[in-house]
Each structure stands twice: as structure tokens, then as C-alpha cells.
Amino acid sequence: MTTELLKTEGLSKRFGALAAVDGVNLTLPSGRLTAVIGPNGAGKTTLINLITGSLLPDAGQVYFKGEAITRLASHQRTRKGLSRSFQLMNIFSRLTVLQNVLLPVLSRHGSTLKPLARVDDQAKAVAEAGQILKEVGLWEVQLHPAGALSHGDQRLLELGIAIASAPELCFLDEPSAGLTPVERATVLDLIRKLAVERQTTFVIVEHDMDVVFSLSDWIVVMNRGRLLAEGPPSLIRENLEVREVYLGEELSA
């Protein structure tokens, strides 16, 4: 159906005696919105950290578009088209909203090293950043300091920063954490829209099962560092093992 974008082979990471990620073989085709679920401590965030380069694995390989990127630094992976957001709010809080999105654009254009040029004169990059702000709905507040935005708007800004590096594959670690139902709906709609319009393949880590089942095309279930099951949402719902490990309470309630 689609091309293989990312593949991991036997990816493993131990923290002392704990096997946080234990021999994970995962394939992510382009264009398929995948959700990674699992109980706390299942290794979801560690898996993302290994794929995006925040951590280096003890064993295993990561291939992105057929190329081994296992040992590359995060910023090099970003340049190749891999991006992410973080579980805890992570923005440039003292910069303006526009500057937050401008940085990844400038970086992609290779113009962050210019010491005597004016930021405001980087017209192409500024226009591109402005376009992204329009898409995530923060155009009006572009000159506000990012740290002064509401929690919901900061989540939108995070999405904006994540897509500003024009990733082909983008990991979102709990994109709707701490949001009100209305804000959550906004964020989810935005992810759907961006996936189509920017041809970005999103992978989300999420605890909210409503979000997971409504948004994703494919679900990967993790437990104790291993892949327990994967499949389309309808099949995952029926998978007994998964229900016991993770969904048990919610479905039997």
C-alpha cells in the first residue's frame, strides 16, 4: 500500500536491571497515522527517544527511508526529516510565537549561522513561519512571548514547531495532555489536517483511548518494553490479551 518510512530491528535499551525497550521490531509506513499505547512504564517514550536520537540504544538498528540512522545525533535526524514533540511542554518561552516557528525554518534553510544578517530580512523564512502559524491558528498572537500563551495554545505552538522543520515523520508524545475537551478536539483536528496537507506521517503516544481510536489508522500496543500487538483499531479492540493488559478496566466498566 505505502512505502516503508521507518524500521527498527531488535531495538533495546536497559536502565540498570530494567529492560525499558526490549528487542522491538517496528515498521512505520508513510501516510499511516499510528498510535503507540501501553500502561505507564511500558517503554513508549523510551522507544521514541531511541528512534529520534535523544537516547542511544544498547542494541538494534533504526532505519529511516532505508538508511541506518541509529548513531546519528538528534539534529542530524531532524535535518533528514524526523521530528518530535515532547511529553512535557517544550517551547522557547522567552521568544515570540513567530520566532519559535522561525527557528526550525531558518535551520532547514541553513541560515542560522548568519551573524550580521537581520532576522526580519529573512523574508522567505518569515513568510513560511507565518504560514505555519496560520495553519495552527496562532497568527494573531505571533508577536506575543510564547511563555505567555495559554496551555492549549502552547500545545498548538508545539505542533507548529514540530512541523516547521518539514518532517516526513513526526512523533507527538501525548499531544493532548492537560487539555480541555474543546482544546483537545482542536488539536486532534489539526493533526488530521496537517497529516493530509503537509503529507506528514504522525505517530502519537496517547493515554486517552477516545483519542487513540478516533484518530489513528493503526495501533501499536507496548508492555514491559515489548511490542504486544499491532493492528487496525477494530482488531486491537477485540484482542483479548490487549484488553487484559491495558484496556481491561475501560471496556469492562
Added chain:
Amino acid sequence: MADRSPRRLTALVGLLVLALFLLPWVVGRYSVYLAIQILILSVFSLGFNLLFGYTGLLSFGQAGFFGIGAYACAKILLAVPNLFLGLGGGVAAAGVAAVVLGFLSVRHTRIYFSMLTLAFGMMVFSIAWKWRDFTGGDDGLVGIPRAPLEIPGLWSLSVATQERYYYVVLVVSLLAIWAMYRLVHSPLGLTLQAIRDSESRAEFAGVPVRTYRLIAFTIAGLYAGLAGALLTPLENTVTPGIAHWSTSAEPVLATLLGGVHVFGGPIVGAFLFFMLKDIIVRFTQYWLIWLGAIVVALVMGFRGGVASIFARR
């Protein structure tokens, strides 16, 4: 954010620069000497604040680069009396040292970075103190000429009087301040501020964070070296004391006094530093204690420093 009335600000800066050029006609020798010191500390502090306010790295070792700039300038002027070479050599020597020590220092952040830079700074001080054959030990180097600005065979300008030397320092400082202003408003400046706010987010914007920290560290070293090199012909001597950690404290204090988050903060701070010092030493030799108390009061009173009062919206 200080750009509420950019035209008024530009006019103010223009008037200030004009006043600085007219200064030697208006005030006496001692005031001109003070003005040179203030300009030198301004350059020193602006470099320091590129690291501290803009990149988020607190260095306690800038006196090391200040000292290297001063000693290199002294050695060159004693051998070849040409101020271009002295200043250029001082800056270059400090820059080389900053690349090497920066490479080792920027692997760490926060308190670990501060402690490393403190240690490296004191290392420079020890070398200046112990290597008697080269640095003159605790006697330092004396009889350094205020050499002319010279392009051999073509052009030569004597700057031996303090008044003339003031203009050298003024022009060089204004150029350095202008370059720093452009830098912090450039894409490079934006990138450094982003690193300050979130290292991990910057990394995933595609920025090789450590490389950019090293760039900031090197530029701060160049500015410290320039400041040190400018001091040597003024005093005609260099002693190891200028590489001591207490000299590193000067840009820290000046920046805190003037304001970390306003571009002109370190310049305002350098002015206040010498004005306060000049007033307090008339009453007590323990001027540093009183200056420290004032800095504490200022930091607690208005956290942004004195310059932030004027920059408020």
C-alpha cells in the same frame, strides 16, 4: 521589546555617541581615564552577556581570556610597536584559547560549566603568576608603549597621549558594540536564545547545540581578549591580577547591575560599576562590599537590572 519608540531610542544613542566624541573637550584627564575604563568594561561585559543572557551559560572565567588578550598585546607591543598588531594579536590569542577551552567547557551546562570556566580562568592566572620568564611573574610586564597605529611604509598615527588613545578605544568599542547588536538580532542570535530557552527543542529544530555554544563561547572570548588588549596600552603595564577570578566578577556584576535581558544592560552596568566604585572608594577602601550590597538590592528590587526600567512597556 525595548523598541516601543525606536526613533527616540536612535536619537538618544546618536546624542550619546556625539557626547562621547566631545567628551575630552568638556571634562578633565581623570574623567577621560574613567571613560576609557567604562568602554573597556562595556566590551568585556557585552561578550560575557552573549554567553549569559543570550545563550544561558554563566562563565566565571572570562578574566582568563581578558588576561590572555592583555598579555599577548603587551608581548607584541614590546617586540613590535604597532597598535594594530597589538590589538589584533590580543584578540586572536584570546580567540584561539577560547576555541580550545570552550571545546572542553561547552560539553557541560549550568553549575558544571561555571565551575569549569572558573578553573580554566584560574589556570591562566597561575600561568601568568608562575611563568616568570615569559610573563614577568608577579611583577608583570612594564614599560609597554602606547604604540602608534601604523601601516608600515604607508601611514602612521601616534596615539601616545591619553586623549588620542581615548579615541582609539572609543572607535573600537563602538564597532564592537555595533557588531554585537547586529549579532543578537541576527539568525545566529535567535538560535542562541532558543538554545537558552530549551536545549532539547533546539536540537529538534535541527540545531547542533554544542557547536553553537562553542561559537558563543568563542565570540565572548574574542570580546574579553579585545577588552584586555585595550587595557594594556592604557596602563602601560600588565600584572597577573587582571586574570584573577575577581576580574571575572566585574562583567558579572556590571551585567547584573545594568540588566541581563536588555541589549544595552551591560553598557549601563559598566557605567554604574565605575561610578559607584568611584563614589564609594572616597569613603572606604572596602568598596567591593558596598558595591556587592547595592547589586544584591538591585537584583532583588528589579530583577531585570537598571536598564529594564527604561525598557518596560
